[in-house]
Amino acid sequence: MATRNLADMGTNLQKIVKRLQANQNLLKLLYYSGKDPLSEDDINDSQIKNEIFEKLIKIVPRVGPKETAQSILAIRVVRGRSNEGNDEFRDFEIDIEVFVPLT
Numbered sequence: 001m002a003t004r005n006l007a008d009m010g011t012n013l014q015k016i017v018k019r020l021q022a023n024q025n026l027l028k029l030l031y032y033s034g035k036d037p038l039s040e041d042d043i044n045d046s047q048i049k050n051e052i053f054e055k056l057i058k059i060v061p062r063v064g065p066k067e068t069a070q071s072i073l074a075i076r077v078v079r080g081r082s083n084e085g086n087d088e089f090r091d092f093e094i095d096i097e098v099f100v101p102l103t
Contacts, residue, residue, distance in 0.1 A: 013059050013075060013077075013094075014059075016075060017053070017057055017059060017075065020073065020075075021052065021053065021057060025038060026073075027043045027048065027052060028040055028042075028043065029071065030052065030056045030070065030072070030073060031047070031051070031052065031056065033070060033101075055072075056071065056072055056073060057072075057073045057075070058074050058075065059075050059076075071098060071099060071100045071101065072098070072099045073096065073098050074099065075096050075097075076094070076095050076097065077093070077094055078092075078093040078094065078095050079093050080092045080093075
């Protein structure tokens with residue numbers, strides 16, 4: 001991902017989060033802890049807003065030592081380097097990490 005300044009970074013990360021939240025299969029895998037989460041009901045907008053955003057899908061992860069029964073998806077900016085084609089832009093590397101409980 002190339003960006004001209006860090007102000008664009010927040011906008012781009014928000015777009016990534018919205019795309020991830022639009023994927024019902026991903027949301028079910030994060031939200032439901034049963035043996036077959038994909039067979040569960042779809043997650044509604046209220047649940048996404050109150051129980052998933054910034055809790056199970058995070059831009060800046062605050063993953064504590066206490067294990068929960070739910071998985072967490074964390075998006076983090078790893079590094080940025082100058083764009084070879086245009087020095088006004090920087091290329092950023094973004095990692096998406098999934099933390100799952102041992103149980």
